[in-house]
Amino acid sequence: MDADDEALPEKIELQKKHLDTNPSAGAVACMVEHVPLHNDPGGFRRFVDWNNSIVTSEEISLNRFIELPLVNPTLMWRKEISEKHGLYREGNFPEDYEMILRWLDSDVRIDKIDRIMLKWYDSLSRLTRTDKKYRDRSFFKIKSIYLEKWLGKNNPFHPIVSVWGASRISRRRARLLEDLGIEIEFYIDTKKTRQIDKQIVYYEDLPETGEMFILSYIRQLDNRDRIRRFLIEKGYREGENFMMIS
Numbered sequence: 001m002d003a004d005d006e007a008l009p010e011k012i013e014l015q016k017k018h019l020d021t022n023p024s025a026g027a028v029a030c031m032v033e034h035v036p037l038h039n040d041p042g043g044f045r046r047f048v049d050w051n052n053s054i055v056t057s058e059e060i061s062l063n064r065f066i067e068l069p070l071v072n073p074t075l076m077w078r079k080e081i082s083e084k085h086g087l088y089r090e091g092n093f094p095e096d097y098e099m100i101l102r103w104l105d106s107d108v109r110i111d112k113i114d115r116i117m118l119k120w121y122d123s124l125s126r127l128t129r130t131d132k133k134y135r136d137r138s139f140f141k142i143k144s145i146y147l148e149k150w151l152g153k154n155n156p157f158h159p160i161v162s163v164w165g166a167s168r169i170s171r172r173r174a175r176l177l178e179d180l181g182i183e184i185e186f187y188i189d190t191k192k193t194r195q196i197d198k199q200i201v202y203y204e205d206l207p208e209t210g211e212m213f214i215l216s217y218i219r220q221l222d223n224r225d226r227i228r229r230f231l232i233e234k235g236y237r238e239g240e241n242f243m244m245i246s
Helices: 011-021 043-053 057-062 079-085 095-105 136-154 168-178 221-233
Strands: 027-036 110-122 160-164 183-189 200-202 214-216 242-244
Touching: 011 027, 011 110, 027 043, 043 110, 057 110, 079 095, 095 110, 095 136, 136 168, 160 168, 168 183, 214 221, 221 242
Parallel strands: 027 110, 160 183, 160 214, 183 200, 214 242
Antiparallel strands: none
16 A cells, blocks of 8 residues: 555455455455546546456456456455465566556466455545656556466467457557567458458457457557457357457
């Protein structure tokens, strides 16, 4: 917690009780109230709303490659988890995000209590706004490292994937995976006229499930939700046939 954050009185008690009654959980977080200390244009508010919508351990696991699916100062974990898997590491990456990706990669189950128990104060000087470790490229570099490891264990077509999002930004982010040995078979796009140096498949022409593994690099929240619904309605299963990456 930062010095200006405020844990509500029942936080520690309820989180300890949760770990005591759920021995398979290695850590537990909670929901937060966003308290802006400036004129917030809405970006951080949207992140908090998204974060609070992710509650179950399965949701935390499936959403790990979009953003950090929990708020770091809400966490309580068992001593043996940090002893076995380590705590924050120094590097050119967001240390809290890397730690959670590392724990999840080691199959640590992380729960979240469906209750606001922390007031998260948001100032313009916070490190997530000012430190280069929290810049977009730093996030994508560290998530790509752990995504490549996850694909090796979960993608039946490994190392081949298809990427939803053929824009220059999406291709630049996906290129970090190619640097790690992942092969992009083709890109998926909602525009029939887009032309790039790789094959593009129009999204309505996607085959049935069981023929590819899709990574969605579309970042806009509304579009991301539409893509998820489209794939699920087509029979794709999140975590088995596709993953949302940004």
